[in-house]
Every structure is written in structure tokens, then in C-alpha cells.
Amino acid sequence: MRSTTRLIIVAAMLAFVASSAFAAPSYPPAVTQWLKAAQVGPYQEAKVDYNSLYQAAKKEGKLVVYSGSSRMPAVALEFEKLYPGIKVEVEVMGTAEAIEKFEREAVAGLNRVDVFQASQAGRQKALLYDRNYLFTWVPPDLKSVLTQDQMEPFLHWRYGSRQWAYNDSVNKAEPFESLWELTEPKWKKRVVIGDPRLDGGTLDYFIMIVLKANELAAEYQRYYGKPIKLTTPNAGYEWIKRLLQNNPILVKGEKDIPPIIGEKGLKDAPVGLVAGSRFAWVDDPTRGNLRFFPTLKTKPSVGVMSIYPVGIAYKSPHPNAAKLFIRYLFGDENGGGGWTEFHVPGNWPARSDIVNPPSNPTAPDLFRALWPVSKINIWFMDEEAVYLIQADVLDFLTDMLF
Numbered sequence: 001m002r003s004t005t006r007l008i009i010v011a012a013m014l015a016f017v018a019s020s021a022f023a024a025p026s027y028p029p030a031v032t033q034w035l036k037a038a039q040v041g042p043y044q045e046a047k048v049d050y051n052s053l054y055q056a057a058k059k060e061g062k063l064v065v066y067s068g069s070s071r072m073p074a075v076a077l078e079f080e081k082l083y084p085g086i087k088v089e090v091e092v093m094g095t096a097e098a099i100e101k102f103e104r105e106a107v108a109g110l111n112r113v114d115v116f117q118a119s120q121a122g123r124q125k126a127l128l129y130d131r132n133y134l135f136t137w138v139p140p141d142l143k144s145v146l147t148q149d150q151m152e153p154f155l156h157w158r159y160g161s162r163q164w165a166y167n168d169s170v171n172k173a174e175p176f177e178s179l180w181e182l183t184e185p186k187w188k189k190r191v192v193i194g195d196p197r198l199d200g201g202t203l204d205y206f207i208m209i210v211l212k213a214n215e216l217a218a219e220y221q222r223y224y225g226k227p228i229k230l231t232t233p234n235a236g237y238e239w240i241k242r243l244l245q246n247n248p249i250l251v252k253g254e255k256d257i258p259p260i261i262g263e264k265g266l267k268d269a270p271v272g273l274v275a276g277s278r279f280a281w282v283d284d285p286t287r288g289n290l291r292f293f294p295t296l297k298t299k300p301s302v303g304v305m306s307i308y309p310v311g312i313a314y315k316s317p318h319p320n321a322a323k324l325f326i327r328y329l330f331g332d333e334n335g336g337g338g339w340t341e342f343h344v345p346g347n348w349p350a351r352s353d354i355v356n357p358p359s360n361p362t363a364p365d366l367f368r369a370l371w372p373v374s375k376i377n378i379w380f381m382d383e384e385a386v387y388l389i390q391a392d393v394l395d396f397l398t399d400m401l402f
Contacts, residue, residue: 031132031314038319040312041135048140050327057321058085064318065325066102068095068118068200068308070255071277071341079328079338086321094253095119095200099127102313106133111315114322117329120200121154121307122387129154134311139327145351154309156350157329158342161276161378162205162254163303167261167269168293175271178223178299179216182271183242191248192257192272196397199254201275201306207386207393208304208379210236215300222299237396244400254278262290271295273303276346279366280358296369296376305348305373306381345370 025042027035036043057063065072067090076088093101095118102116106128116134118124128134136155143151150156166175176182182191194202209216213234220228220235232238249270251257257272258281272292279294281287295302310329312322331339333353343349343358345366357371370376 027132034315035135038312038316040137040316040319044137044140046140048323048327050324053320053324054083057083057318057324060318060321061085062087062089062318063114063316063321063325064112065090065115065117066098066113067092067116068098069342072117075329075338075341078340079325082328083324086324088325094198096198096203099123099200103127103133106131106314111313111317113313114316114318115310115325116313117157117308117310118200119160119306119308120204120383120387121309121381122383122385123200123390124309124311125153125383126387129311133314135314137312137323137326139323139330142327142330142351145353147352150350154307154311155326156307157310158308158350159305159348159373160201160308161303161305161346161376162201162273163276163346163378164271164295164298165258165261165274165279165292166271166295167263167266167291169264169291170266170269174295174297176295177297178219179239179301180220180223180242183239183246185246187246187271189247189249190268190270191243191246192260192270193248193250194254194257194273195250195252195401197394197401198252201254202273203390203394203397204306204381204386205273205304206240206397207390208381209239210234210389210393211382211385212236212300212379219300232396240397241400244397250401258290258292259288262288262292264289264291276303276370277342277344279346279370280344282366293366294369298377301379302377304379304381307383348373 035041039045065088070092072092073090076090079088080086098118099120102113105112138151138155196203196206213236216239217228217235228235228238230238232241254275257274258278261270261272281290282292283289310326312319316322328338330351331337335343335354335356339349345358357367359367
């Protein structure tokens, strides 16, 4: 399986190099025929009458969405209210599971999915976009508020973070300054992370740690006042090794972390690597009145920022409904519509005209700390590079965890 994965990686990277050398994409005749008929990808329409699109979507009657976001079912319900006659079926799963399931069904020619939305953009590009299983459709009216890089090779919908967080009901100051502190005895069994074999965002974070090895080495020198002695290929792998040897608490999904770290008054509260969108849970009575706050001073970085693309599946059974849903996801310039569920601290829209930051009445200090993103000392994901070494890092993690 691992050798197969590496062959796919090599093939994908060669395809990427080849595609960069030529302006016009080339598809098999059957793919081109479908793209033209559905007006998707390079053959999408220049203008859209959304009322006409709704009427065509209503005739289709439904759409199926695979998503890595637990917020998507709520978005689907609001979409159904706005567009009666269209039923939305949403399957929410972890990113790795979603990509694997979509790929497996695409290879088998099942063609049951319409819209696919998840993280791990580099992996999606190699396994789905480059293999003609997934395509872009850019709402024409939004092209003026998106850059060319945001529209190809996949459509950027939003950006999300994975950040270190601590219980600020018991810690009045950030409880650690350097990432290397989390490998020390005082943090043994007090760091909570998603299992990187199951949680794509956590895996991406570890891959970025490896890619930023030079910064980890420099931070070790700064914090300890001496050069690092390696027992692994680089300082990134070394940090991962020492963290895992410190017996962190592994959970199946990142959404399980806030209740573990955020109970008010929790003695010796652990810290956790959470999705930035979880900060919307702070002081929310429906979530247990949790208190956790992002670290803002952690060196060399407080976390990572990743791309969340959205695309239309090849041979989507309901392409018009898929287009209407994608447009709805982008919301309006005030952060409303389909963007409402995601207009919270820790999420950032791809469209540039949403300038009003999200509000969080129960924790206003949060949105001030996290908006705009330029204020945060955070690594932006190199999606292509992340995917290129994904198999190697996953092998390393698997060996360490077993």
C-alpha cells in the first residue's frame, strides 16, 4: 500500500510539472464531453442567471455532499429553506476518510457525489483533481473578489487553522513559550492531539513541522542555548519523536479536544492542537461553557493555516444543484448566507470583500486576537510540498505510535 501511495505521489508531481508547462489542459474525450455538457472546469459558463440555475437544480431535486466539516449539515438545512425542492444529503467524515472514500467510489465509477469539500488540498490535487475525478466551478460573479491563484488548480473556499490552545480559566498567561517545552516532562500526558493517522489536519501540522525543520532547530538553539543533537533526519522529525515519547493524549477527531482542555477550573489542564473554528465554542452554554484561548506567542509558530477547496465531482448526477450549492457556500459580502456558519473566529473567507470580522459576544477578546490573520505568527501551508512528503511522515508517525 505504501509503495502504491508513493507511485501515485511521483505520478502526481510529474503531472503537475507537465501541466505547468502547457497553458491548456488536456482531457480524455469522455471527460471533455462531460465537462462541456455540464459547463464545468475550463468549459464553465461566463455568466450565470441564478434563478435559471435554481430552476434547473430543482428539476434535479437533490445533491450529495461529502464534507470534512461538522458545520455543513446546518448549512445544508438553510440551503434547503432558501431553495425549496432541492434535498441536500451531507456525509460528514474526517478528511482522510473523505478523500479515500471519494477516490474509491470514483475509481469504481459509482458517480454518486456532487460536491466535495475538505482540507488537505495537496492530497486532493494529486489524487482527485489531477486524475480527473474532481473539477472546479467558479461562481462567475465572484471572480472579481478572488485571485487567479485562488481559482486554480482548485477553488479556494475558506482558510482554517490548527492552533495550540490552553485553558485560560486556570492559566492567566500562556503556559508555554516554545514548542520544545511540550516535549519536556512537565507536559507528559498533558498534550492533546488528534490521531494523525485518522485526523488530516493533525497530520498536515506534523508535515509542516518537518518542512519547517530549520526553524525548529533555530528555536531549539534559542530556547536551550545550544545546538540540537539529532537522532532523526532533521529537527522537525526530532520534535515529533520527542512529543510522542512524552505520551500525548490521542483522540480520534480534533473536535474531541476542547472538552478535554477547556473545563473551567480544571487543575493541571492540558493543552491541545485545535481547529481555529473551535474557538467559537468558548463560553457557549450549548458546548459546556468551555474556556480555552489560542496561544499567540508560541515560537516558532502558533500553528498552521490551510486551504479548504470545494469542487464538483466528475459525472456529478446533479451538476446544477452542485453549482448553486457552491455559490451559496461563499455567502455574501457581509458574511451572511452560506458563509454564516463559518463566519466565526478561526475561519477566514477566500473572497476578499468580506471585511467585517466575525463577532463572538461571549468572548470578544477572541475575535480581536484572531482578526485579521496577518496579526498571527502562523505558518501558511505549502500544500504541494506537504503532499509530496506525506507518505514518509505518515510512515514515521505510524512506526512511532506502534
